[in-house]
Amino acid sequence: MAATLPEVVEELLSEMAAAVRDGARIPDEHLSSLKFVFGSSAIQALDLVDRESVTLISSPSGRRVYQVLGSSGKTYTCLASCHYCSCPAFAFSVLRKGDSLLCKHLLAVYLSRVMRNCQQLSVSDKQLTDLLLMEDTRSIKDADGTSSFKTEAY
Amino acid sequence: MAEALRRVLNAGRAAGPGVDGAAGPPLLLLGAPRSAQTSLLFAAALEAAGEGRGPVLFLTRRPLQSLPLNTPAARDHWRLQKIRFQYPSSVPELLQLLASAHEAPGPAPSLLLLDGLEEYLAEDSGAQEAAYVAALLLDTAAYFSGRLGASGSCGLVVALETPKEGDGDAPHLTLLQRYFPAQCWLQPDALGLGQQHCLRASLESGQLSPRVEWSVTFLPNGEMAVTPWPPQASKPSPDKTSPSAGSQSSTLVCDNLSGPQFPLDSILTSETGADSKT
Numbered sequence: 204m205a206a207t208l209p210e211v212v213e214e215l216l217s218e219m220a221a222a223v224r225d226g227a228r229i230p231d232e233h234l235s236s237l238k239f240v241f242g243s244s245a246i247q248a249l250d251l252v253d254r255e256s257v258t259l260i261s262s263p264s265g266r267r268v269y270q271v272l273g274s275s276g277k278t279y280t281c282l283a284s285c286h287y288c289s290c291p292a293f294a295f296s297v298l299r300k301g302d303s304l305l306c307k308h309l310l311a312v313y314l315s316r317v318m319r320n321c322q323q324l325s326v327s328d329k330q331l332t333d334l335l336l337m338e339d340t341r342s343i344k345d346a347d348g349t350s351s352f353k354t355e356a357y
Numbered sequence: 358m359a360e361a362l363r364r365v366l367n368a369g370r371a372a373g374p375g376v377d378g379a380a381g382p383p384l385l386l387l388g389a390p391r392s393a394q395t396s397l398l399f400a401a402a403l404e405a406a407g408e409g410r411g412p413v414l415f416l417t418r419r420p421l422q423s424l425p426l427n428t429p430a431a432r433d434h435w436r437l438q439k440i441r442f443q444y445p446s447s448v449p450e451l452l453q454l455l456a457s458a459h460e461a462p463g464p465a466p467s468l469l470l471l472d473g474l475e476e477y478l479a480e481d482s483g484a485q486e487a488a489y490v491a492a493l494l495l496d497t498a499a500y501f502s503g504r505l506g507a508s509g510s511c512g513l514v515v516a517l518e519t520p521k522e523g524d525g526d527a528p529h530l531t532l533l534q535r536y537f538p539a540q541c542w543l544q545p546d547a548l549g550l551g552q553q554h555c556l557r558a559s560l561e562s563g564q565l566s567p568r569v570e571w572s573v574t575f576l577p578n579g580e581m582a583v584t585p586w587p588p589q590a591s592k593p594s595p596d597k598t599s600p601s602a603g604s605q606s607s608t609l610v611c612d613n614l615s616g617p618q619f620p621l622d623s624i625l626t627s628e629t630g631a632d633s634k635t
Contacts, residue, residue: 207538262459264459264460264500265459265500265503265504266458266459266500266503282492282493282495282496283496283499284495284496284499284500285492285495285496285499285536286492287488287489287492287493287496293485294483294484294485294488298484298485298488298532299484328459328460329457329460331459332453332456332457332459332460335455335456335457335493335496336452336453336456337489
């Protein structure tokens with residue numbers, strides 16, 4: 204994501220990425236810092252990452268978008284290039300109140316990239332358009348979590 | 358943009374600190390009146406079209422009634438043909454166009470322009486909708502940049518007319534400013550008293566760049582003159598192009614601002630200008 208994060212967060216994420224790259228465990232103090240900056244969203248986002256809920260969807264055109272399977276079973280769409288998530292918390296806490304930097308889904312996108320457990324999925328260009336339009340936020344994953352894409356859902 | 362618009366305002370001078378091919382941060386063109394915004398966007402489109410890079414995508418809610426500029430560049434068929442006008446008439450149409458941009462054939466644009474964002478946002482005042490429009494504009498420009506690869510990136514300039522002073526802020530302005538780190542304000546200039554229509558353009562491209570200002574004057578004969586502000590060297594008057602400012606090419610004839618007394622040269626005979634004549 205080319206979107207801007209505060210420097211302290213960028214630094215934290217890159218240190219976490221370095222730890223993962225070296226095959227080390229992410230130090231506890233990094234996780235504490237994450238919780239300090241993002242509050243309860245940090246735990247929820249880490250939980251989403253643990254459950255491999257983040258999928259990077261791309262089409263032959265090269266355009267990409269993220270989908271995050273929320274804890275409630277709903278799927279939210281996050282843009283790959285800037286901060287936007289289709290969830291209500293993003294609309295309320297991030298956009299309207301401005302008291303959060305990111306929603307847990309956007310944070311999970313960042314963390315899944317750091318921890319390299321982002322799922323990958325290829326769809327057609329037309330399907331990617333539909334995903335970007337966010338008209339259908341139903342899960343693109345089967346209920347059992349496999350990544351077969353259901354074209355009939357579109 | 359921000360580079361295409363910066364080059365328009367810096368007419369005749371180097372592009373500044375920008376790296377070759379770099380488009381600069383997404384830019385919001387703010388202020389009033391709308392016609393001046395349209396002229397500047399069109400000037401930026403012509404500037405980008407003349408660079409030998411990708412085409413320019415110009416989005417506006419309704420077809421331009423007249424060509425906003427009447428400069429040699431605006432009469433250049435080759436440049437005009439590189440500007441693709443599209444007229445999404447509603448928010449859903451705009452979103453559809455942006456979300457499906459990767460399905461369109463042809464080379465990726467090097468500049469994406471949207472005129473009159475306020476006309477789209479007025480339809481629906483939800484914060485999430487406004488953020489979605491802004492974010493999808495950024496996402497589309499980022500996708501075009503990815504397609505352009507090493508040959509450069511795709512700039513983004515969005516014009517938003519703000520209410521006159523005292524009438525409050527434009528809806529969602531604070532929200533939009535989050536997505537557009539660079540902003541160029543057009544404000545009436547005291548020097549514009551009398552017949553001249555004079556604006557001050559103030560460009561703020563981010564935290565680290567200093568504010569840069571220009572004086573944009575619309576002369577009674579329909580020309581648009583751009584000079585740096587404050588005036589440099591020999592104190593050029595704002596109603597003339599100043600050779601000392603290196604602005605020989607900065608006089609632009611602008612006829613949608615000066616009314617019907619300045620007939621069009623039938624330059625833009627079609628919506629795209631593809632079959633225009635000089």
